[in-house]
Amino acid sequence: MAEHIIELQDVTKYYDDNLVIDHVSFYVNKGEFITFLGPSGCGKTTTLRMIAGFDLPTSGKILLNGKDISSLPPNRRPVNTVFQRYALFPHLNVFENVAFGLKCKRVMNTYRNDEGKEYTKKERLSKKEIAEKVQHALELVDLEGFEKRSISTLSGGQQQRVAIARAIVNEPEILLLDEPLGALDLKMRKEMQIELKEMHKRLGITFIYVTHDQEEALTMSDTIVVMADGIVQQIGTPTDIYNEPANTFVADFIGESNIFNGTVVGERKVRFCGKVFDCVDDFERNEPVDVVVRPEDVVMCAPEQGALKGKVISVVFKGIHYEITVQVGKYEVVVQSTELRREGDVIGLNIGPDEIHLMKPKYTSNVFDGVITKRNTVQFADGEFECDVTQLYPGSHVDEEEYLVTASGEKLDLTGTEVRVEVGLTDIEISDDQEAGGTVGNIISIIYKGDHYRLIVRTNGEDEEDFVFATDDLWNENDLVSVIIPKDKIKLSLKAEDKKK
Numbered sequence: 001m002a003e004h005i006i007e008l009q010d011v012t013k014y015y016d017d018n019l020v021i022d023h024v025s026f027y028v029n030k031g032e033f034i035t036f037l038g039p040s041g042c043g044k045t046t047t048l049r050m051i052a053g054f055d056l057p058t059s060g061k062i063l064l065n066g067k068d069i070s071s072l073p074p075n076r077r078p079v080n081t082v083f084q085r086y087a088l089f090p091h092l093n094v095f096e097n098v099a100f101g102l103k104c105k106r107v108m109n110t111y112r113n114d115e116g117k118e119y120t121k122k123e124r125l126s127k128k129e130i131a132e133k134v135q136h137a138l139e140l141v142d143l144e145g146f147e148k149r150s151i152s153t154l155s156g157g158q159q160q161r162v163a164i165a166r167a168i169v170n171e172p173e174i175l176l177l178d179e180p181l182g183a184l185d186l187k188m189r190k191e192m193q194i195e196l197k198e199m200h201k202r203l204g205i206t207f208i209y210v211t212h213d214q215e216e217a218l219t220m221s222d223t224i225v226v227m228a229d230g231i232v233q234q235i236g237t238p239t240d241i242y243n244e245p246a247n248t249f250v251a252d253f254i255g256e257s258n259i260f261n262g263t264v265v266g267e268r269k270v271r272f273c274g275k276v277f278d279c280v281d282d283f284e285r286n287e288p289v290d291v292v293v294r295p296e297d298v299v300m301c302a303p304e305q306g307a308l309k310g311k312v313i314s315v316v317f318k319g320i321h322y323e324i325t326v327q328v329g330k331y332e333v334v335v336q337s338t339e340l341r342r343e344g345d346v347i348g349l350n351i352g353p354d355e356i357h358l359m360k361p362k363y364t365s366n367v368f369d370g371v372i373t374k375r376n377t378v379q380f381a382d383g384e385f386e387c388d389v390t391q392l393y394p395g396s397h398v399d400e401e402e403y404l405v406t407a408s409g410e411k412l413d414l415t416g417t418e419v420r421v422e423v424g425l426t427d428i429e430i431s432d433d434q435e436a437g438g439t440v441g442n443i444i445s446i447i448y449k450g451d452h453y454r455l456i457v458r459t460n461g462e463d464e465e466d467f468v469f470a471t472d473d474l475w476n477e478n479d480l481v482s483v484i485i486p487k488d489k490i491k492l493s494l495k496a497e498d499k500k501k
Contacts (some may be wrong), residue, residue, distance in 0.1 A: 004066075005030040005173065005206050006051060011060035013046055013230075017462075020046050022230040023060070028174075028208060029223075033200050034064040034211040037217040038227035039253070044210045045178055047227070051208060052075050052176050080167035088151050088162055095147035098137055098165045102130045104184045105170065137169040140202060142195075159187045164199070174206045181216065193219050214254050218242065224252050242294075247362050248454075251292040252447045256323075258298070258334055260450040261290035262358065270358060273331045273450065275307055277351060281358035289358045295323065295336040297355035306348020308333065312341045331450040363425065363454075363468040370421040370492070372414040376402055378492065382461025383439020386487040389414055392494055418495045427489035428469035430457060430481040437482030441467065443475055457483055 006028040011023035016366030028034050032295045036044035049055040050062060053074035062070045069077060088097050102125055110120050125133075140146050141161040151159065158179055162389050167175055177196075181189045197220050200207050211217055217224050218238040226233045226241060226249075234246035245251035248259055262272035264283040269276055272291045283289055303309045310328035317323075324335040326349060333349060341347060370380035376398060378387040390396045392414070403414045444466075445456040453474060457467045466481055475481070 003030040004028065005032075005064065006208070007061075007063040007066075008047070008051075009061040009063065011047075011050065011057045013043075013050065013055065014058045020230050021057045023048075024230070024232055025060075026225060026232060026235055028206060031204055031206055032222050032361065033197070033207040033209065033220060034223045034225065035211060035217040036225050036413070037211060037214065037254075037471050038233075039212055042227040043230040044212075044225075044227050046230075048081075048176055048178055048208060048210050051174075052079055052081050054081075072265070072447040079176055080131065080170055080172040080174075081178060082160075082163050082167050083178050084178045088159060088166075090151050092151070093147065094143065094151065094154075094162055095134055095148050097151065097162055098134045098169050099130050101166060101170050102133055125423045133169050134165075140168065140199060141165045155188075156184050157192055159226065160184065160192060161195075164196075164403040168203060168205075172205065173344075174208060175203075177207065177209045179210055180214070181211075181213075186454075187254065189213075189216070196220060218254070226253065228253075237418040244357065245292060245359070247359055248290050248292070248447055249362075249445070251290075251357075251359075256295050256334065258291075258293040259447060260291040260293075260296060260331065261361075263287070264289060264358070267492060270356065273308055273333065274329055274448060277307065277356055278353040279358060280353050281356075281357040283358060283360075288361055288364070289360050292357040292359065293333075293351055295334045296321075297351065298333060298335045299350045299352075300324070300335060300337060300339060300341065301348040301350055303346050303348045306350055308349040310349065312343050312345045312347060315341060315343055317385070332448075333450070365425060366421075366423040366428070366467055366469070368421040368423075370419045370464060372417040372419060374413075374415040376404075376414060378419060378421060378490065379441050381465035381467065382441075382459040382463050383437070383483065383484055385490060387437035387490045387492060388487060391492050392417075392419065392433040419488065420495060422491040422493075423467075423485055423489060425454075427485060428467055430455070430469075430471070430475070431484055432479075432481065434480065434482045437484040439483050440480065441483060443477055443479045443481060446475065446477055457481060459483075 004027040008024055008026055011021055011024045034045055038044050046055060050057050053072055057070055060070050105125060110118055112118050141164050143161050181192050184192060193216055222236055224241050225235050226240055228249055234241060234250050241254055251257040251259060254492060260272040262270045264285055264287045265271045265276055266285060267375055268279050268282055270291060271280050308328045310326040312324055313327045314325040315322055321336045321338050322340055324341050326333045326335060368380040370378045374391060376389045377384050389404055393406045396404050399405050404414055431437060439459050441457040441459040443455055444458045447454045452470045452472055454470055459465045
């Protein structure tokens with residue numbers, strides 16, 4: 001059984017009133033190469049900093065070898081960190097940079113006095129001990145012979161190796177790496193990915209790595225922790241994460257994916273793109289699902305031999321394969337193949353049962369807590385919207401004084417009434433005109449689903465509510481937009497306590 005060296009138990013982190021890490025729990029095995037992967041702002045670096053001790057969790061525990069270290073300062077944790085900006089000392093040469101931590105270090109040495117009794121004494125390392133440790137660290141990162149070189153004369157990759165040598169010379173149990181390859185060019189990054197993986201094997205210690213680069217994570221890791229919005233989306237091996245994504249975010253973020261809306265129509269049968277396919281996932285009949293198909297798993301064939309038939313609308317050479325987009329009715333299907341097709345070609349497409357991955361949709365509608373105002377509008381999601389309050393009481397109407405009159409003739413002032421608000425995924429529009437809608441927010445996610453885009457808009461107010469919806473229009477992430485919901489698309493229902501009144 002693998003030994004857990006680090007464990008996070010229900011860890012939450014706030015900066016002021018902003019929730020950055022939301023009840024995260026996972027463990028790291030001793031000697032593992034584990035990567036925190038996710039987009040900017042997802043919480044991966046904050047998680048790393050809490051393991052290092054630079055930040056403390058707001059709640060929850062961080063265990064090291066089973067002991068709670070949540071409040072332990074960084075210098076008392078057996079970890080070292082390598083940052084994206086290597087933080088090397090420009091006035092010191094390579095040897096002096098690597099030796100810096102050792103010169104500050106104190107170790108307990110055991111001696112025996114004249115009477116034969118043992119005693120311990122805290123002492124600095126000798127110059128010989130420091131030189132031996134520095135030499136060994138430089139050999140591990142292939143920088144032997146660079147001891148007297150000035151930092152300013154080194155390439156980016158060499159500086160990165162010096163930073164790693166400085167970290168490992170202290171013999172930490174855990175090496176933390178915060179996007180250490182971010183400052184390197186593409187060719188150097190790929191070389192360093194291989195070198196880091198080899199270094200991990202040689203050292204045998206635990207590597208915890210942070211990156212937003214999916215290829216980097218898939219290439220180097222034993223285990224990947226995929227994060228978004230401060231929440232762990234999925235934990236698994238690179239193969240598991242790629243082949244069995246837990247949700248559409250993971251499927252879209254890791255590699256290329258065709259993602260479609262589908263419906264289960266029978267035992268291991270699913271309808272998407274207007275056709276029924278055999279699959280291996282078992283869901284209830286008539287259950288809506290998200291369908292994920294990797295582009296390399298779509299097979300091109302003659303038009304009459306394909307389950308789908310369409311016209312090639314785009315061909316892009318990607319170096320090792322062609323990326324071919326095929327228009328199948330109203331849907332677009334992306335294919336990756338070493339076989340070339342030309343724009344305008346009519347071709348067939350087949351997808352095997354094992355290549356079709358079904359998932360429960362994370363979003364089926366938008367649900368919010370709301371309050372009715374004195375104007376009989378509804379406030380929710382940091383905004384205010386026109387609505388039909390008569391749906392709260394069947395047979396009711398609003399009189400000239402804007403009171404609601406029930407079917408029995410009772411006159412009600414609904415001001416302050418708490419309600420449940422539901423809005424469908426196809427009932428929302430957005431606009432560049434920030435005055436056009438009931439609330440304003442930024443687009444934080446865009447996923448193409450074959451014939452439409454699924455967008456998430458996060459409001460800018462205190463509540464930071466999310467609107468999820470479908471649109472045919474292409475927008476850009478971070479666009480500031482207003483949210484428009486037609487009055488007849490806002491479904492209201494009373495909270496349980498109001499129903500009892």
